[in-house]
Amino acid sequence: MIISVASGKGGTGKTTVATNLALSMDRTVQFLDCDVEEPNAHIFLKPQIEQRKSVGIPVPEVNEEKCTHCGKCQEICAFNAIAVIKNKVLIFPELCHGCGGCSLLCPEKAIREVDKEIGIIQIGKVGPIEFINGKLNVGEAMSPPLIRTVKKSIANGKIAIIDAPPGTSCPVIESIKNSDFCILVTESTPFGLNDLILAVEVVKKLEIPFGVIINRFDIGDDKVDLYCKENEIPILMLIPFDMEIASLYSRGIPMVQEKKEYTTKFLDMFKLIENLRQQKAKEK
Amino acid sequence: MKQMVVISGKGGTGKTVLTASFAAMTKNAVIADCDVDAADLYILLHPEVKERHNFSGGKTAVVNMDKCSQCAKCIEVCRFNAIRKNGKGVIIDPISCEGCAVCFYVCPEGAIRMEENLSGEWFISDTKYGPFVHAKLGVASENSGKLVTIVRQSAKLIAEKENREMIIIDGPPGIGCPVISSITGTDAVLVVTEPTLSGVHDMVRVIELAGHFKIRTFVVINKYDLNTEMTEKIEDYCQKNGIDLAGKIMYDVRVTKAIVNRKIVVECSDGEITQQIKSVWEVLQNELK
Incomplete structure (x- = not known):
């Protein structure tokens, strides 16, 4: 099963959710950081990188x-x-x-194609987590080919968690395409709502079942909550604004490491996602 | 006329709030929202749309089933796995299609045509802070870089026509295509960072990007008091790398409250945070004269 974590707006907590979900799981998972422009998951998971590979795209060379x-x-x-x-x-x-x-x-x-490096992928391990990320070279514009390469590591039958980039255009589509479920992370502000609505349109177009996590739900307004209820979108989890979580985040410490109660919360959410998927399958 | 773009690498560090604050403190600028994927600046600026334009960002291949002989030449040449065979002919997945048209050129039956995509809209608006150019990229569309270029060209034309001193650009997160389109040819980049390991990691990458294009770079540390140790590290980094620090802004829940009320923080309070944002803006204005 492939679970992707996305959001229209940046900085809502995608990486927090993706990494803490991976760390909470009671089985082996694959973790793919598809935010190749600004990959951050390694800061929290601290994987042992075992392999680095250059990734290129074919570009023309004229004779x-x-x-x-x-x-x-x-x-x-x-x-x-x-x-x-x-x-x-x-x-x-x-x-x-x-x-x-x-x-x-x-x-x-008169034209042949030569490989031009656009970035690298890194493969490693941390505990039961198989870690893969992509890192776009600074100055390169095109991230989708690198994202495609990162996703080639997805193995059948395993649970893969994808940390997607922010936005709603090509890099996001490339990252979440073919997911079995998408978690949309947002915050309870007009910015969060505006960008959530866009992200919902994207996952609907791609026909991916989805649910929403509202982060820092208690420091904004209730419009995101209302929007989800009106549109029958399942709310998977509410995370409050918490100085301790913010401080752990700033130091690159996953919250489940210090706040054990969240391990259960993330595991429960995973079970909820499995149920939602089964429901969807039955509907079909 | 100077162009300044606000970027961050990492999303959610405060680009839009700062851009809106600068817009509110200046009298003679054009404002442009180049985060066309997730455009939020309009929420704070309350624009009155004067002009709407369609944006076509590329083409998508479409098959004429009556002509298709199922030779599968198109499948062979497509590098994006956008074409597959079903019982009756070939199917092109419009989401995977990059619009390169290679299938169109090789199809021996002339069964493929390229159709223009309607990939979004862009607008010229009036706000009480000055002219505002913004856009909305269509759902699951591509070519946001091209839309960014259109927004910037339009902003530049307005600035020249109305003799405006500055274009203030709200940029997208990341370092890829739309960011490159947002910063090329500008006079200065303001990198908004936060004192977190992720914020610093991403800041270093955008600073490198700005350096790659040889654009003058300033840094502002937002929510600096959330981790003062990390703030010091950022200050050290800037000093060692010859990057100008434009200032530091405290964490203040009033920022979120202002957003919730669709207001700009510097217009809601005269407190410390407003003074800090003002001081950043003064530094930038003086340096860009």
């Missing part, structure tokens, strides 16, 4: 001897990554999506 500057590659590139000027082909690798169109369609066979 100027064969090139006739016909301009076909520029014409077909949907991402403006190629410009043909006078007697030169300019390539902008940061814009390339690695679709392979230019090398496939070049009439002179």
